[in-house]
Amino acid sequence: MRRSFVLAAIAAGLATSVAAQELGAQNPGRPDLGAGADRQIQRRKAWEPTAPPSDPKDFTGIWEVPNPKIDLKQDDGSNPPFTPAEARSTQRMIDAEKAGAVITDASTQCFPHGVPRLTMAPYPIRFVHQPGKILMLHEVGHNVRVIYMDKTAPPKDTPMSFLGYSVGRWDGDTLVVETTHLNDQTRLDMHTSHGPRAKITERFSKQKTPQGYTDLVDVITVDDPDHFTKPFSVTRKFAFRGDLQANFWTAGLTEYSCEENNRNVPDANGVVTAK
Amino acid sequence: MKTLLLALAATAVAGGVALAADPWAEVPAAERPAPGAPDLSGVWAMPSPIRTLKTTDGKDPPLLPAARAEYAKRQAALKADPTSDPVSKCWMQGVPRLVYAPYPVLIAEEKDRVDLVYETNHTFRIVDLKRALPKEGPDLDPQWLGYSVGHWEGKTLVVDTVGLNDKTWLDYSGLPHGEKLKVQERYTLARPDRIDGVVTITDPDTYSRPWSTAFTLVKKPGYELKENVCVRDHRM
Numbered sequence: 459m460r461r462s463f464v465l466a467a468i469a470a471g472l473a474t475s476v477a478a479q480e481l482g483a484q485n486p487g488r489p490d491l492g493a494g495a496d497r498q499i500q501r502r503k504a505w506e507p508t509a510p511p512s513d514p515k516d517f518t519g520i521w522e523v524p525n526p527k528i529d530l531k532q533d534d535g536s537n538p539p540f541t542p543a544e545a546r547s548t549q550r551m552i553d554a555e556k557a558g559a560v561i562t563d564a565s566t567q568c569f570p571h572g573v574p575r576l577t578m579a580p581y582p583i584r585f586v587h588q589p590g591k592i593l594m595l596h597e598v599g600h601n602v603r604v605i606y607m608d609k610t611a612p613p614k615d616t617p618m619s620f621l622g623y624s625v626g627r628w629d630g631d632t633l634v635v636e637t638t639h640l641n642d643q644t645r646l647d648m649h650t651s652h653g654p655r656a657k658i659t660e661r662f663s664k665q666k667t668p669q670g671y672t673d674l675v676d677v678i679t680v681d682d683p684d685h686f687t688k689p690f691s692v693t694r695k696f697a698f699r700g701d702l703q704a705n706f707w708t709a710g711l712t713e714y715s716c717e718e719n720n721r722n723v724p725d726a727n728g729v730v731t732a733k
Numbered sequence: 734m735k736t737l738l739l740a741l742a743a744t745a746v747a748g749g750v751a752l753a754a755d756p757w758a759e760v761p762a763a764e765r766p767a768p769g770a771p772d773l774s775g776v777w778a779m780p781s782p783i784r785t786l787k788t789t790d791g792k793d794p795p796l797l798p799a800a801r802a803e804y805a806k807r808q809a810a811l812k813a814d815p816t817s818d819p820v821s822k823c824w825m826q827g828v829p830r831l832v833y834a835p836y837p838v839l840i841a842e843e844k845d846r847v848d849l850v851y852e853t854n855h856t857f858r859i860v861d862l863k864r865a866l867p868k869e870g871p872d873l874d875p876q877w878l879g880y881s882v883g884h885w886e887g888k889t890l891v892v893d894t895v896g897l898n899d900k901t902w903l904d905y906s907g908l909p910h911g912e913k914l915k916v917q918e919r920y921t922l923a924r925p926d927r928i929d930g931v932v933t934i935t936d937p938d939t940y941s942r943p944w945s946t947a948f949t950l951v952k953k954p955g956y957e958l959k960e961n962v963c964v965r966d967h968r969m
Binding site: 511513515516518567568569570584586587588589590593595600601602604606607613617619620621707708709711713715717718 | 756757759760761762763764774822823824825839841842843846848850854855856857858859861867876877878880957958959960962963964965
């Protein structure tokens with residue numbers, strides 16, 4: 459109850475700044491958000507790295523981006539190859555945010571977040587291997603992705619949806635997931651739009667960090683000729699959070715009820731007044 | 734000789750088919766369900782929706798007087814305005830009501846957990862097969878879906894849930910419950926394509942005694958969960 463309220467508040471906060479949430483624990487001005495929020499923030503403080511399953515093709519367990527950034531900067535720091543129209547659209551959103559507007563998107567209204575917006579969200583993800591499919595159970599907004607491993611293409615007449623249709627295959631020890639049929643009601647990050655022709659390819663693989671820990675690295679390639687002049691890639695690295703699974707209920711995923719206190723509804727002009 | 738050869742060939746074919754058909758072969762060995770656990774994995778649905786829970790012997794649940802008054806109030810409100818049902822706010826439906834939602838459920842069986850992934854507003858529960866139920870008391874923060882542990886009893890998955898908030902209804906008719914509610918769900922694999930289910934409700938503030946109600950799930954081979962989204966007052 460209290461926790462859900464807090465999470466809605468955090469979701470609202472996300473709209474303006476993920477960094478603000480991450481820094482909340484160090485911010486002396488942070489209001490008392492209750493035990494749930496403390497847990498949310500506390501677990502992003504110091505935690506002991508644990509080892510994921512040793513099988514390179516076993517992703518089972520909880521993974522989380524330690525330093526989440528919801529942006530589309532490429533590995534060399536450059537912006538994506540926007541079409542002129544998308545460059546203008548993205549800049550409009552950035553300017554509006556700078557001017558004090560709260561940027562809203564599907565995620566801030568309790569809709570499924572879209573791909574790869576969901577993959578970048580600063581919340582843990584639980585991978586589950588099953589016959590014919592791999593599940594990605596997301597804490598944030600109880601988003602569920604099903605990666606179909608027993609298909610080579612989406613079925614005929616697959617509808618457009620917030621999370622699209624995902625087909626997966628193994629390329630060595632790399633899980634390659636292609637997602638299409640994404641509706642155009644989500645953004646790729648907080649500012650940049652995509653169209654219905656978007657194809658998102660994610661390549662997930664376990665990789666050793668310089669410290670000897672094992673990350674799950676996701677190289678995300680966006681191909682959408684209506685918004686970008688050519689395909690481009692962004693990378694996200696997930697840390698294994700065996701500690702969450704060991705120490706908290708529901709395998710380490712906190713119940714996240716966005717719907718309970720969905721206050722972040724935009725007005726007719728698409729403007730949100732954060733409460 | 735010929736018979737022997739045919740028998741050998743049959744064995745080879747059977748062996749080959751069995752290998753190719755093992756749906757768990759691609760699941761990492763360390764994550765497969767415990768040997769001997771019944772295979773509930775897959776998508777299941779109720780053949781006919783249940784809107785008003787009855788006890789297993791067909792009677793009305795044993796409501797205490799105050800709860801009976803609350804139930805009557807809810808039913809009158811529902812009649813006047815169907816949106817007085819909390820699910821019309823898109824809130825999580827709680828346990829056991831989620832079990833009765835008219836959409837399929839994907840059961841994902843793991844070594845130490847069973848995940849119940851409901852099509853209904855893409856809601857999932859994670860049932861822990863290794864833990865004991867949390868202790869009751871002020872530290873148990875009530876949740877929409879509570880805290881669930883499970884274990885196997887022969888062909889039956891037994892799921893015990895506590896820590897449920899009191900904002901949800903037990904069913905579509907408005908049967909009430911309090912925060913002392915304990916729910917036990919029993920999923921018995923009666924046939925490879927049918928689960929016989931029993932839900933037992935224990936809530937001393939609401940019901941005069943524990944009571945049970947039955948349900949059936951049938952397998953939906955090849956069915957893929959659809960994206961089901963419930964959001965109130967949205968404007969995209």
